[in-house]
Amino acid sequence: MSEIVERKSVPLWIQIIVWVLLAGLLVLVGSTLSKRQQGSIRPGDTIPDFSLTLFSGYEFEGKSEVRLSDFAGKIVVLNFWASWCKPCEQEAAELEEAWKFYNGDVMFLGADYVDTEPEARTYLKKFQITYPNGPDLRTQLSQMFRIRGVPETYFIDQQGVLYYVKVGPFLSLDEIKSIIEQKLQ
Amino acid sequence: MLAEFGYGVLVVSFLVTVYSGVAAFFGVRKNSASLIESARRAQLLTFPLITVSSFVLIYLLVNNHFEVSFAYEVTSRSMPTYLKITAWWGGQAGSLLFWSWLLAAFTSLVTLRKWDRDIEFLPWVIVVSAITLAFFLFMIIFHENPFTRYWLVAGNVVESMFKPTVEATIFTPENGRGLNPLLRHPGMIIHPPMLYLGFVSYVIPYSFAIAALITGRTDDRWTRITRRWSLWAWLFLSFGLVLGGRWAYDVLGWGGYWGWDPVEIAAFMPWLTGTAFLHSVMIQEKRGMLKQWNMVLIILTYALVIFGTFLTRSGVLSSVHSFANSPIGPFFMGFVTLTLVVSVYLLIRRWNDLRSETEMKSMLSREALFLLNNLLFIGILVVCFWGVIYPLISELATGFKVTVGPPYYERATGPLFAGLLFLMAVAPFSAWGHSTLQTLGKAIWKSTLASFVLTIILFFTYTQNLYAIIGFFLVALAIFSTLHEFWRGTIARQKTQNENFFTALSNLMMRNRRRYGGYIIHISMALMAIGILGIELFQKETQGTVAAGEALNVGNYTVEYRELASWDVPSDDVNYTRAVLDIYENGIYLGQLYPRIDYFYDAEQTMTIPGQRSTFRDDLYILLVDWQPASNTGATFKIYVNPLVNWLWIGSLLFLLGIIFAAWPDKELEPVKVKPSAQQTSAAD
Numbered sequence: 099m100s101e102i103v104e105r106k107s108v109p110l111w112i113q114i115i116v117w118v119l120l121a122g123l124l125v126l127v128g129s130t131l132s133k134r135q136q137g138s139i140r141p142g143d144t145i146p147d148f149s150l151t152l153f154s155g156y157e158f159e160g161k162s163e164v165r166l167s168d169f170a171g172k173i174v175v176l177n178f179w180a181s182w183c184k185p186c187e188q189e190a191a192e193l194e195e196a197w198k199f200y201n202g203d204v205m206f207l208g209a210d211y212v213d214t215e216p217e218a219r220t221y222l223k224k225f226q227i228t229y230p231n232g233p234d235l236r237t238q239l240s241q242m243f244r245i246r247g248v249p250e251t252y253f254i255d256q257q258g259v260l261y262y263v264k265v266g267p268f269l270s271l272d273e274i275k276s277i278i279e280q281k282l283q
Numbered sequence: 284m285l286a287e288f289g290y291g292v293l294v295v296s297f298l299v300t301v302y303s304g305v306a307a308f309f310g311v312r313k314n315s316a317s318l319i320e321s322a323r324r325a326q327l328l329t330f331p332l333i334t335v336s337s338f339v340l341i342y343l344l345v346n347n348h349f350e351v352s353f354a355y356e357v358t359s360r361s362m363p364t365y366l367k368i369t370a371w372w373g374g375q376a377g378s379l380l381f382w383s384w385l386l387a388a389f390t391s392l393v394t395l396r397k398w399d400r401d402i403e404f405l406p407w408v409i410v411v412s413a414i415t416l417a418f419f420l421f422m423i424i425f426h427e428n429p430f431t432r433y434w435l436v437a438g439n440v441v442e443s444m445f446k447p448t449v450e451a452t453i454f455t456p457e458n459g460r461g462l463n464p465l466l467r468h469p470g471m472i473i474h475p476p477m478l479y480l481g482f483v484s485y486v487i488p489y490s491f492a493i494a495a496l497i498t499g500r501t502d503d504r505w506t507r508i509t510r511r512w513s514l515w516a517w518l519f520l521s522f523g524l525v526l527g528g529r530w531a532y533d534v535l536g537w538g539g540y541w542g543w544d545p546v547e548i549a550a551f552m553p554w555l556t557g558t559a560f561l562h563s564v565m566i567q568e569k570r571g572m573l574k575q576w577n578m579v580l581i582i583l584t585y586a587l588v589i590f591g592t593f594l595t596r597s598g599v600l601s602s603v604h605s606f607a608n609s610p611i612g613p614f615f616m617g618f619v620t621l622t623l624v625v626s627v628y629l630l631i632r633r634w635n636d637l638r639s640e641t642e643m644k645s646m647l648s649r650e651a652l653f654l655l656n657n658l659l660f661i662g663i664l665v666v667c668f669w670g671v672i673y674p675l676i677s678e679l680a681t682g683f684k685v686t687v688g689p690p691y692y693e694r695a696t697g698p699l700f701a702g703l704l705f706l707m708a709v710a711p712f713s714a715w716g717h718s719t720l721q722t723l724g725k726a727i728w729k730s731t732l733a734s735f736v737l738t739i740i741l742f743f744t745y746t747q748n749l750y751a752i753i754g755f756f757l758v759a760l761a762i763f764s765t766l767h768e769f770w771r772g773t774i775a776r777q778k779t780q781n782e783n784f785f786t787a788l789s790n791l792m793m794r795n796r797r798r799y800g801g802y803i804i805h806i807s808m809a810l811m812a813i814g815i816l817g818i819e820l821f822q823k824e825t826q827g828t829v830a831a832g833e834a835l836n837v838g839n840y841t842v843e844y845r846e847l848a849s850w851d852v853p854s855d856d857v858n859y860t861r862a863v864l865d866i867y868e869n870g871i872y873l874g875q876l877y878p879r880i881d882y883f884y885d886a887e888q889t890m891t892i893p894g895q896r897s898t899f900r901d902d903l904y905i906l907l908v909d910w911q912p913a914s915n916t917g918a919t920f921k922i923y924v925n926p927l928v929n930w931l932w933i934g935s936l937l938f939l940l941g942i943i944f945a946a947w948p949d950k951e952l953e954p955v956k957v958k959p960s961a962q963q964t965s966a967a968d
Contacts, residue, residue: 108634120627123672124620130675131597131612184882184889 139243139252143260148239150207152232153215156222164230166258169205173281174254175274177206178234178245180213181221186249189267190225196274197229204278209234211248255281286351286430289339290444293380293430296332296387297420299325304413307406319406323394326409329416330387337384340377340429344370350455352442353377353429359461359885361856366462369472373462375596375611376429378475383419385483390416393487393512401508407494408487415486418618426610461856461885470530474523478550481520482588485553487512489585492578496629501636506564506577513564513581514797514946517557521942524550525935532928534890540818540931543689548667549591555667556584559660566650569715571640573654575630578637580657582626586619593619594671647718652710659702666695693819697750704757704812707805708764730767734759746821754816761809765802792944800945807941810934817901817927826908828919838924840903841867845875847910847918858882862907862918866896878907878920901926 139145149165158164166174177193179186197206208231210218215233222231234240243252253262262277303325310318340353345367349355357370357377372378390412398405423429433454434441440454441447466472488509495505527547528540541547560580566573597612643651670687712718712726738756746752769788777787792799825837834843842864849860860880866873876894883890896903902925910918
């Protein structure tokens with residue numbers, strides 16, 4: 099417990115350790131920060147390929163995991179939602195209608211943000227949703243898109259470029275259609 | 284016009300702050316008392332300037348000036364005036380201004396004190412606080428300006444401080460988005476300012492510590508000057524944390540009070556080092572020991588304040604509290620780096636001047652036990668820090684973020700908290716310099732026996748859970764031995780001063796405020812531990828969908844669903860959905876509860892209001908999760924029974940009383956000669 103009383107300054111090796119630890123911490127935090135800074139996705143950005151694991155019963159052509167690259171040449175509508183999110187309920191039926199309307203020409207994907215599976219299933223059943231849906235595991239997708247909340251919807255064009263972001267619920271089926279029509283030849 | 288004025292004043296206060304820092308620095312260098320005096324006056328000017336700017340912002344908020352983007356983001360027409368005022372700290376830009384305002388207030392207060400004996404500290408205190416204030420003002424002025432407005436330029440809405448083009452016109456949205464409804468709660472109105480008060484108050488002890496390091500005046504003068512500051516800082520920080528817990532319990536709707544969320548931890552970490560500092564600084568004052576350690580602790584506390592603020596505001600850590608992606612990150616990073624590098628450099632340079640005057644002689648002496656207490660606090664800090672930083676490391680190393688959850692924190696900190704409870708019981712009985720097991724045992728055996736008896740009773744009547752039994756034993760030990768300490772002191776005083784019991788008790792406490800305030804805090808901590816043990820170990824929950832007339836059971840309670848109604852209140856811009864439930868315990872009717880969901884149209888957000896029935900034994904806490912809108916026949920509820928949780932809030936209240944008692948400014952009293960009958964007592968103050 100007692101401190102040794104000697105007329106010496108802090109040993110060099112301790113000084114080095116302290117500075118190295120400090121530098122390490124700062125580098126760690128700084129690199130994370132720089133990733134966050136550039137991480138935000140804006141319309142015009144090319145979306146890097148991502149994968150979404152799907153709930154059983156909501157698979158796509160029998161596959162339990164889909165990738166963005168699977169849908170090259172198609173418009174992809176990526177909707178973030180959660181069963182606890184009341185505004186999500188406003189647009190749930192409209193999204194399903196839009197999915198049926200385009201009949202597979204436009205890909206709809208639902209990413210369930212921070213949720214539990216039983217509640218999510220109840221929600222999907224309640225609104226009779228049929229397009230592929232899955233949990234946003236480890237919140238990887240929401241981090242990649244830096245969503246601010248749910249619902250948020252990302253429209254990705256045939257070339258994999260994000261062209262529209264909708265924050266908050268859609269008010270009507272027409273609103274969804276009009277955004278899709280912009281890029282649908 | 285008004286927005287430009289507010290912004291202009293802010294720019295002026297920034298320049299004044301920079302001047303005061305520079306003048307103080309050169310005043311020291313050139314040994315010019317007049318330059319230092321000029322710096323001091325400039326410093327005093329910052330407070331009124333920032334006050335004016337803040338008033339302008341509040342005026343804009345209160346009067347629906349939605350052309351100002353900050354007002355648009357945090358207020359709406361339906362909000363009452365008091366909420367519009369508190370929206371000041373409801374968003375990033377405003378809260379930075381609020382922070383600067385507090386900082387200016389505190390530094391002004393401290394520069395107004397009498398400096399005659401400590402004049403060499405003055406310029407450095409000004410330099411440190413001016414750098415901090417200038418940094419915050421810089422961020423507001425250049426990156427998070429609360430006064431920017433919306434402009435209409437060729438059909439597009441542009442956000443800008445000044446008129447972007449000649450033909451641009453001001454654009455005023457019809458209504459604002461409104462404060463996040465979760466924040467429209469009394470607890471939330473005072474929780475952030477309390478935390479900010481705590482954070483900002485730590486700037487003062489830190490700047491004195493740095494002044495001591497720079498000037499080389501490393502005796503305990505700096506700790507004596509800042510003693511009360513660090514106590515008040517700790518009070519505000521504690522108050523902020525407690526309020527946050529209560530708010531979470533009432534509003535967030537998960538039946539919890541503490542979620543080990545990164546932002547909570549970011550506020551908790553400086554509290555840990557601050558608490559350790561409060562204890563170890565006593566050793567420096569009494570024994571001239573641990574000077575290096577105290578320096579480390581105060582620097583750590585301030586660094587954690589800044590670091591925590593940075594982590595949560597820059598978007599580096601995501602959480603329910605996080606502010607949106609913000610441009611201030613790199614600047615904050617620079618400031619954090621500057622703070623850490625300068626502090627560590629100064630500390631290493633002065634390390635040997637900070638050596639202890641005496642050595643530790645006994646492992647059971649009070650200073651040894653205090654040091655052990657410090658190690659436990661640092662242990663908890665390490666656990667927290669690792670939990671916060673680990674996701675960053677995992678992301679860097681593996682590419683995805685692995686976060687650690689509450690179980691990690693609970694398991695890792697549980698034994699450390701138990702150790703602290705035990706020390707709380709034992710340490711007050713140990714003496715400075717030297718104690719033996721015999722003297723300690725003699726002082727504590729009665730409390731130990733009483734705790735044993737109580738624990739055995741609890742074992743047969745309440746719980747057989749091992750963790751709970753250990754926990755309750757330690758709680759009982761801490762409470763009994765602290766009460767015993769009050770008793771001993773009072774009896775001793777009664778004998779020597781010939782006073783009756785209550786006069787003796789009140790005199791005893793009034794003359795040793797810090798010590799007895801500390802004991803009250805110890806008791807309150809033990810009470811809070813009861814609540815925490817209750818909710819962590821015995822919480823029961825159930826969830827189910829029921830039709831009208833059906834019931835759910837949890838514990839001894841039966842909850843019967845009666846009816847549900849949903850209606851709009853246009854004046855508040857809110858839709859309320861309220862369920863009516865009959866509550867029975869063991870078949871006996873207790874009354875009704877009304878869990879609610881409020882939907883705020885302006886913010887497009889819901890808020891869950893639980894139905895609560897609170898007793899000393901347990902809380903029944905019911906959430907309305909969902910309902911069938913069409914038929915109104917079924918609804919889903921989540922029900923928690925939270926045993927003993929009320930003790931957490933009772934403890935919190937007592938805790939606040941204890942700190943206020945300890946920190947209250949007192950008149951200089953003449954020392955009273957009390958010769959305690961118990962030879963091992965010694966004042967902690």
